[in-house]
Amino acid sequence: MTGMMVAAAAAALAIAAAPIRQDPACPAGSSAALPATYDGWAAMQGVTAGTSVATPATLALGRSARTTLSPVATVTFPVKPERAAAAGTQAGVLAVDVTTPGTYRVALGAAVWVDLVAGGEGSTGMKAVTAVAHGHGPDCSTVRKFVDFKLTPGRYVLQVSGAKTPILAVMVTRLG
Template sequence: MMILATLLLAAADPVCAVPAVLNEPWTSWTQSGQAKAGVLAQGAPALILGKPLTATLTPAAQVQFPVAPGKGAKDGYGGLFSLSLKQAARVGIALSGPAWVDVVTGDVSLGSVEHGHGPDCSDIRKIVWFDLPAGRHLVQIAGSKAASVRVMAADAQANQPAH
């Protein structure tokens, strides 16, 4: 019985001898940057495309989300970031841990267009993609069990050859 449990655990979480080589737009994922996520929309720190941050979160019940998160509004930890775009783009929001991600424009939560996991042997736990118009947006993180999470916003077209 112990052997079966060990095999199942190994299959669920592969041991990686070498971290994954990350392709665009995630090549800067391992760079360092730190910020304390905002608790109010006004003054929320900026996410800059292609620049990852290790974010210190706040108990979610203390965050004033402009729109109720899809999940985890009062559970665990959360926070807010601003994201400004000069032009419309498909943007991925990557997180290193389990949490809920919403993007809010004005007073409307925008639906995601795709989601998935990061590459095997990377610490990108999830990537949620949004088609965003130009302008200022808020990225809401909610329901994190950890008080910090690595977060990065990336343009799907970053460093892609022009056609």
């Protein structure tokens, strides 16, 4: 009986540790055409993420960025990330200016943690915005995941943490 419980626990851990998207129907190196939501995904601009709220790079809405991140130990977040990043991972701080209320999607090219932060000057009075949806990018695409937020006009700070590599594709676009 104990052996069966250990085997079941090991199987559960193996499933939890497996990558989220494993689609054997996607040939290696292939990338599916993306829906209109991701029109700006292929036009990547190079940006270097900031290491604090005082130095964020600003993302252009609807255009993806090939973002250079920094070691997480060198980044000061305006709000403590909801999920702590592992030592040795990469992180950064980016700004997004919203002029029209609506739902906005943060699309990411890798499995990372993101918090969207609003309000206050500097880091005073800033609060994380609650996501309204999240999921995986389109099958066989380079969009790994997305997180949606309902936003009003203003400046927001996108905190990225837990990246395994120093380069991350990021795009923020308005859905409606």
